[in-house]
Amino acid sequence: xxxxGITSPAGFSAGATNAGIKPSGKPDMALVVNNGPRFxxxxxxxxxxxxxxxxxxxxxxxxxxxxxxxxxxxxxxxxCNGARGDEDAEALVAExxxxxxxxxxxxxxxxxGLIGEPLPMDRALAGARAVANDLGTDAEHASAAxxxxxxxxxxxxxxxxxxxxxxxxxxGKGVGMMAPSLATMLVCLTTDAAVExxxxxxxxxxxxxxxxxTLDVDGSTSTNDTVILMASxxxxxxxxxxxxxxxxxxxxxxxxxxxxxxxxxxxKRVKITVEGTETDSQALNAARTLGRDNLFxxxxxxxxxxxxxxxxxxxxxxxxxxxxxxxxxFNDQPVCLASTGAxxxxxxxxxxxxxxxxxxxxxxxxxxxxxxxxxLSHAYVEINSAYSS
Amino acid sequence: xxxxGITSPAGFSAGATNAGIKPSGKPDMALVVNNGPRFxxxxxxxxxxxxxxxxxxxxxxxxxxxxxxxxxxxxxxxxCNGARGDEDAEALVAExxxxxxxxxxxxxxxxxGLIGEPLPMDRALAGARAVANDLGTDAEHASAAxxxxxxxxxxxxxxxxxxxxxxxxxxGKGVGMMAPSLATMLVCLTTDAAVExxxxxxxxxxxxxxxxxTLDVDGSTSTNDTVILMASxxxxxxxxxxxxxxxxxxxxxxxxxxxxxxxxxxxKRVKITVEGTETDSQALNAARTLGRDNLFxxxxxxxxxxxxxxxxxxxxxxxxxxxxxxxxxFNDQPVCLASTGAxxxxxxxxxxxxxxxxxxxxxxxxxxxxxxxxxLSHAYVEINSAYSS
Numbered sequence: 041x042x043x044x045g046i047t048s049p050a051g052f053s054a055g056a057t058n059a060g061i062k063p064s065g066k067p068d069m070a071l072v073v074n075n076g077p078r079f080x081x082x083x084x085x086x087x088x089x090x091x092x093x094x095x096x097x098x099x100x101x102x103x104x105x106x107x108x109x110x111x112x113x114x115x116x117x118x119x120c121n122g123a124r125g126d127e128d129a130e131a132l133v134a135e136x137x138x139x140x141x142x143x144x145x146x147x148x149x150x151x152x153g154l155i156g157e158p159l160p161m162d163r164a165l166a167g168a169r170a171v172a173n174d175l176g177t178d179a180e181h182a183s184a185a186x187x188x189x190x191x192x193x194x195x196x197x198x199x200x201x202x203x204x205x206x207x208x209x210x211x212g213k214g215v216g217m218m219a220p221s222l223a224t225m226l227v228c229l230t231t232d233a234a235v236e237x238x239x240x241x242x243x244x245x246x247x248x249x250x251x252x253x254t255l256d257v258d259g260s261t262s263t264n265d266t267v268i269l270m271a272s273x274x275x276x277x278x279x280x281x282x283x284x285x286x287x288x289x290x291x292x293x294x295x296x297x298x299x300x301x302x303x304x305x306x307x308k309r310v311k312i313t314v315e316g317t318e319t320d321s322q323a324l325n326a327a328r329t330l331g332r333d334n335l336f337x338x339x340x341x342x343x344x345x346x347x348x349x350x351x352x353x354x355x356x357x358x359x360x361x362x363x364x365x366x367x368x369x370f371n372d373q374p375v376c377l378a379s380t381g382a383x384x385x386x387x388x389x390x391x392x393x394x395x396x397x398x399x400x401x402x403x404x405x406x407x408x409x410x411x412x413x414x415x416l417s418h419a420y421v422e423i424n425s426a427y428s429s
Numbered sequence: 430x431x432x433x434g435i436t437s438p439a440g441f442s443a444g445a446t447n448a449g450i451k452p453s454g455k456p457d458m459a460l461v462v463n464n465g466p467r468f469x470x471x472x473x474x475x476x477x478x479x480x481x482x483x484x485x486x487x488x489x490x491x492x493x494x495x496x497x498x499x500x501x502x503x504x505x506x507x508x509c510n511g512a513r514g515d516e517d518a519e520a521l522v523a524e525x526x527x528x529x530x531x532x533x534x535x536x537x538x539x540x541x542g543l544i545g546e547p548l549p550m551d552r553a554l555a556g557a558r559a560v561a562n563d564l565g566t567d568a569e570h571a572s573a574a575x576x577x578x579x580x581x582x583x584x585x586x587x588x589x590x591x592x593x594x595x596x597x598x599x600x601g602k603g604v605g606m607m608a609p610s611l612a613t614m615l616v617c618l619t620t621d622a623a624v625e626x627x628x629x630x631x632x633x634x635x636x637x638x639x640x641x642x643t644l645d646v647d648g649s650t651s652t653n654d655t656v657i658l659m660a661s662x663x664x665x666x667x668x669x670x671x672x673x674x675x676x677x678x679x680x681x682x683x684x685x686x687x688x689x690x691x692x693x694x695x696x697k698r699v700k701i702t703v704e705g706t707e708t709d710s711q712a713l714n715a716a717r718t719l720g721r722d723n724l725f726x727x728x729x730x731x732x733x734x735x736x737x738x739x740x741x742x743x744x745x746x747x748x749x750x751x752x753x754x755x756x757x758x759f760n761d762q763p764v765c766l767a768s769t770g771a772x773x774x775x776x777x778x779x780x781x782x783x784x785x786x787x788x789x790x791x792x793x794x795x796x797x798x799x800x801x802x803x804x805l806s807h808a809y810v811e812i813n814s815a816y817s818s
Contacts, residue, residue, distance in 0.1 A: 089752045156769075
């Protein structure tokens with residue numbers, strides 16, 4: 041984990057301000073600006089059919105593989121506000137365009153917060169002007185940006201990676217609604233590598249599949265999930281696709297670990313591996329079915345080695361299995377072999393924060409998959425029953 | 430709701446005993462016996478791939494459309510106990526067969542409780558003999574049987590229906606793990622109508638689809654779910670298929686209402702209707718996606734009219750929709766129209782126990798579906814994090 045994230049690569053500046061969108065008065069707007077010389081970019085977005093207005097703006101902006109800046113706000117998702125929401129998102133990037141003198145069509149927007157409340161545009165526009173006037177390339181400006189995109193997050197998430205002569209930086213936010221289509225999750229990555237947009241998109245797709253898309257906190261998904269990667273080319277170094285893939289995967293993995301650790305109400309970090317089914321996608325289906333099962337998640341909260349709930353959950357998965365030959369391991373100790381309790385299964389110690397669950401579905405097939413999830417705790421219920429009030 | 434359930438139809442006797450399977454010392458075994466003259470029967474079982482040993486026994490027993498008795502135990506699911514579990518389930522019905530002098534292959538078995546612990550057979554066999562010696566046709570015996578199948582249920586569930594000269598009775602249990610493939614749910618229905626097994630199966634399939642299979646408390650499903658319907662023919666009356674369907678639907682609906690009301694940790698009963706999609710099955714997918722969404726369920730617990738979570742949830746459903754034209758109504762008040770907040774939406778009063786949610790996915794299609802769910806409360810987490818300890 042690094043304290044110098046989004047501006048560690050050359051060519052990027054960032055900043056934040058308190059625009060008054062959040063009732064708490066905390067920082068709630070940020071800008072990340074690519075100063076070039078190159079402006080290659082890639083992005084992945086929520087797979088939710090209901091998408092927020094800033095997602096529409098960003099999709100359009102990145103369609104040509106070029107971005108110069110991303111404007112962020114927290115405290116308001118600008119989702120489900122109809123034509124007004126679309127107009128507001130456009131007006132916000134237009135204001136950034138004027139303030140920075142860069143084309144409007146090269147500016148993406150990310151919003152996170154409550155759905156269904158119009159963005160307070162006077163404050164948002166004033167905030168955009170304020171942050172455009174206070175950009176910097178130092179760690180303080182990067183950290184201020186990372187702090188300004190938080191909602192119920194308890195800590196900022198930043199990461200970086202250094203290659204030979206080039207680097208990658210990142211910031212992210214996200215705590216709940218983490219599901220295979222990302223999360224209420226915003227992540228911005230920067231690199232000073234000189235690479236074209238298709239190479240960036242390849243690296244980002246591969247990394248997202250292995251990191252953000254294996255993070256399944258509550259099966260819920262957001263209208264706003266966005267991951268944006270911008271490349272300034274300022275290092276003059278062009279890494280190979282493999283080098284780029286490795287770097288982006290590392291930084292995404294770092295941010296994903298931080299997201300999981302800060303997930304709403306988490307007391308346990310649960311890593312689930314499923315194997316012994318015919319294909320990887322069947323294994324993934326079983327792993328997600330287990331990772332979303334509330335009875336299993338409550339057992340994890342209670343440090344309860346209740347492996348019967350694992351079998352009950354995976355039994356409903358869309359995966360080939362041998363129902364009489366399922367094995368389950370908690371923290372590498374067998375608790376169920378051939379679908380039957382293993383000796384000492386009830387005494388396995390799950391009192392630690394990290395719990396490792398491995399399930400073999402018993403077909404002998406080579407399919408395997410991995411997901412991260414969390415327990416279902418009182419705090420999760422508390423946070424999510426009082427969010428909008 | 431009736432206090433005289435399973436023995437209200439002529440031809441049935443029932444009983445219960447305390448066999449010592451439950452550590453609490455509460456009643457934990459029951460028998461329901463069909464004394465004829467007819468023995469037609471039908472059943473529906475869990476769709477979970479991992480099934481308990483008693484489910485295997487019952488599937489085999491009912492395959493010919495004939496049953497004479499069902500033996501129940503609570504406190505132990507006899508699931509995931511391997512070959513030993515299958516042998517134990519067979520031994521239990523063999524003991525009932527000897528005690529009642531009826532063929533073993535006409536006896537079904539239902540177990541509910543903890544998964545993965547072998548059934549204490551000395552106690553179970555002694556219990557089977559004890560309950561076989563104390564059968565009765567009165568309300569007390571019926572109620573004792575209904576009480577003996579409970580686990581974390583807080584109240585017994587019984588129901589009955591009277592047709593012209595014939596009747597239907599029922600008992601059930603179930604509190605968690607309620608999902609479209611039934612629940613940790615056992616239901617036994619009796620009727621003195623003279624009807625053949627295919628007519629019973631038709632009535633039961635149709636009723637289960639509209640009642641138990643619309644009940645989705647936590648998306649989890651059980652290894653033991655079983656609904657059995659036995660017909661004694663003792664009334665001498667043969668209702669039409671339509672009359673039978675109506676009666677079975679009524680009784681199943683009554684039991685389903687009682688199951689929902691007693692679901693683990695419930696503070697809200699939520700009825701979800703989805704319409705405006707192309708097909709009923711798409712509407713059902715959307716209704717279930719919403720009914721299982723933890724963020725939505727937490728909002729219901731908090732009496733929070735957070736309609737944005739409804740849109741975020743249905744947006745992930747496998748259903749045709751118009752993302753810009755979704756409407757949401759809480760207790761018949763519009764909170765979202767054309768995917769945008771309706772005036773006064775945040776002030777809608779959801780403080781009552783019953784919450785009605787209607788979602789129109791905006792395609793103009795005729796598809797519609799209904800499910801019942803519950804909120805996600807602190808008590809749910811409490812009960813399910815401490816179940817096996």
